[in-house]
Amino acid sequence: MQLEDYFMILAPDDIRIKGTRIGIESVLYEYIYRCKTPEEIAQQFHTVTLEQVYATILYYLHHQSEVDAYLADWLEFSRTMRENQQRNPSPARIKFRQMQAEKAGQLQ
Numbered sequence: 001m002q003l004e005d006y007f008m009i010l011a012p013d014d015i016r017i018k019g020t021r022i023g024i025e026s027v028l029y030e031y032i033y034r035c036k037t038p039e040e041i042a043q044q045f046h047t048v049t050l051e052q053v054y055a056t057i058l059y060y061l062h063h064q065s066e067v068d069a070y071l072a073d074w075l076e077f078s079r080t081m082r083e084n085q086q087r088n089p090s091p092a093r094i095k096f097r098q099m100q101a102e103k104a105g106q107l108q
Helices: 024-032 038-044 050-062 064-087 091-107
Strands: 007-011 014-017
Touching: 007 050, 014 024, 014 050, 024 038, 024 050, 024 064, 038 050, 050 064
Parallel strands: none
Antiparallel strands: 007 014
16 A cells, blocks of 8 residues: 555645545644644544554655645634634624623623
8 A cells, every 4th residue: 555545635735534534734733733642643533543643644754845834824724714713703603602601690
């Protein structure tokens, strides 16, 4: 089996672990930024095997500059989306905030 056989490249900015809906960015974020072990990552993502986690890490090591750019784009996109959601919350989010405020008022 080739290393690339572990992945589905749906678009330049969308690489998923084959047989799952998990993107490589999810696994690599836990590994690189949260310093989780491959075993911890496999436990966290129940649809991903330990072998797939190791394959993802190996893919990163073999294509580090490309994957670093991929991760940087993903992190920037995520930051932008969080900011947009904070500025324009969904009706459900607004209702949830109202319920939290009401509950906090009842506790006082």
